[in-house]
Amino acid sequence: MSSTDLDNQWFHEPEEGQLSVDVFRDDNELVVRSPVAGVKVDDIDISVHGDLLTIRGKRESKKDITEDDWYYRECYWGSFSRSIVLPHQVESDNAKASFKNGVLEVRIPIKNQGKKVKVEWKK
Numbered sequence: 001m002s003s004t005d006l007d008n009q010w011f012h013e014p015e016e017g018q019l020s021v022d023v024f025r026d027d028n029e030l031v032v033r034s035p036v037a038g039v040k041v042d043d044i045d046i047s048v049h050g051d052l053l054t055i056r057g058k059r060e061s062k063k064d065i066t067e068d069d070w071y072y073r074e075c076y077w078g079s080f081s082r083s084i085v086l087p088h089q090v091e092s093d094n095a096k097a098s099f100k101n102g103v104l105e106v107r108i109p110i111k112n113q114g115k116k117v118k119v120e121w122k123k
Contacts, residue, residue: 017076019055023084029107030088037102038077044099046106048092053106056081 022033032053036044044057061077089111097106 015078017059017078017080019080019082021055021082021084023087025088025110026107028110030086030090030110032084032106032108034082034104035102036099036104039104041099044097044104046095046097048086048090048095048108051086051089052083053086053108054081054083055104055106 019034019036022031024031032055034055036057036059038059039057043059044055046056047054056079058079059077086108090108091111092108095106095108097104099105
């Protein structure tokens, strides 16, 4: 076996799709939205570690279709993930996710957002 074959065997990772996301601020929350039609809620895993949000899951096709039977193939079926470096420090313990009409929405409060410091004058 050649070294190229060994490299391909040991370092080849299974193909994984990447989610499309929208990231925006809504008052004091960071919001991440992603279309995940065809995915079961139990097949989605969301984690926040420091400033990194990761969404993983899988979307399964109900029927195996042979290569010869495809005309167009634009939708991704199988495992997917997306990691996003968050633009603000967040309170990950207070993150909430919802899933409605095929759209996943993750809302995470932004840390210290809008906190004012009051200065007391002493005579």
